[in-house]
Amino acid sequence: MFSHQAAFVCDSNYSNSERLQMLQVGWRMVRDHPIAGVGPGRVESLYTSYLAPEDPVPAYHGHLHNNLAQIAAQFGIPVTLTALLFLAVLFRDLVRARKIARTRDDRFLTQTATLALTGFVFAGLFEYTYGHSLALILLCFAVSPILVPVAPEHQRSS
Template sequence: LGICLLTSLTAYYPLKGLGQLNSDFLKYACLFTLLLAVKKEHLPKLSVVYTAAAALSGLFGVFEAVRPTLAVGGGLARAGVYMNAVRYGEAMTIAFLLILSRLLIPAKESFRRERMFYLLAAAPVFAAILFSQARGSYLGVMAGVIAIFSFAPGVRKKLLVCVVFMLAAVAGLWTATPVFKERMSAMATVKQGDFSANSASTGINVRIELWKLGYKMFKAHPVVGVGPDNIKRVFKKFHPEPFPEEGVYGTLNNLYIHQAAERGLPGLAALLFLFVSTFLFALKRFRAAKSPYALWALGALPAFYVVNLTEISFQHVHTSFAIFMALAFSAAAEEGS
C-alpha cells in the first residue's frame, strides 16, 4: 500500500493512482476480514457450499459451450457464464483445486456420501475449465497439481490416479473438438504476427505486443513506473502507432510486467515478496495441519501465480477473492490441530 501511495503521487495521472490505492486497501481489508471470520468449525460447510456453487456454475458453463453445437450444429463456444471466459476459467481452476484437495485428503468428518459429492462435483468443474478454452487456466491446473505432488508426498498415489482421469478428459476433448485442439496446439506452434479475428494465435500475439509495451514503460520509468491504473491513459504516449486489433488496453496481460510498468522495480519487488510469503505461509500451515483445507492453498497459490503470467488476475475480484478464501481456509485449518 505504501508503494501504491508513492507511485500514485508520482504518476502521470495521480487521481487515477489514488483510486487504485482505495481498491488495494479494500482488497486487503477483505483478506484480513476473512482470516478473522473463517474458523475451523466453519470449514466443512463452507467447503460444501463453495463446491456446490462451483459445480452448478460448471454445469451452466458446459451447457453454454455446447449449446451452439446442439442447436445449430455450429462450433464449440467458450464457457464463461456471463463472465469473461478467461476470468471464469481462472475462478473454476481455484475451485477445482479445492475439490481435488478434498478428494486427496478426506476430512475426518467426511462420510461416503460427502466423498461421492466431491467426486461428482469434480466432473463439471474440470469440464468447465476445459470448455473455457483459457490456456492460462490449463497451465494453472498443471502448476497446482505439480505443487501438490511436490509438497504433499502422502497423496501422490491418489493424485496420479486423478491425473490419469484428467488426461483422459483432455484427450477426449482434443479428439472430438477441432477448436480445442487448435487452441491447445497454438501454445507451441504460434504464428508470429497473426492477428486475424478467428486465429488461435491472435491472443498470444496481442499479449506479446503488450509485454513489449510494458517493458518500454518500465525502461522509461524503472523506479516509480507510470503510476497505478495509468496504463490506459499513457498507452498512446508509448505506442502511438496503431495497435493490433486497433485497441487501447488498460492492462498488459501479465501481472508482473504490469506491476513493474505501473509501480517500477519497488512495486514488482513488493508483489514478489507478497507472493513468496503467502506461499510459505500456506506451506507452513499444511505441514502443521495436514488438512485438505490447507492443501487447497498449497495448490491454488502456484496456480494463481502462473495464470498471472498471462493476465492481471490479482487485480480482479473473482480470482483474488477466491485466493483469499483459500488462504482463510488454510489459516483456520491449523487451529486446534
C-alpha cells in the first residue's frame, strides 16, 4: 500500500508530476500577482515563464488542473476568497434545505444537490472544473431546484 501511495507523488508518474508542477507555477503566479492575478486566460501564455530552465514543459498547460490554483493565479486572492465564500454559503443553504425538507422527494433533491456540489468541489482538486461548461451546467441543474422557493404544498395541488 505504501508503494502505491509513494507512486502517486513520485516524479516518474508523468500526470502527477505535471500537476505538482502546475500547483508550483500557480503559486508563483499568485506570489507575483496576489491582488489581481495574471489576468483571465493568461495562465497558458505565461506558464513557461514561471518554469525553471530545467523543468519540462507539459504537453498541455492551458489551465492548472486545480480550481483554487487557477482562480487565484488568474484573478488573485480576493476573488479566490470570494469563490470560497460562495461555496460555503451554497453548502450552508443546501444543508438548511435538507433540514427543512418534508417529503422524500425533497430530501432526495437536497441530498443529490449536496452530493453534486461535493463532487464538483472534490473534482476541482484535480481539474479546473470551472473551465468546463458541461460540469457547470450539470452543477446548476443539480443545485438550482433546491435554491428556488417552492409554493407551499396546498398551493402546488391547485
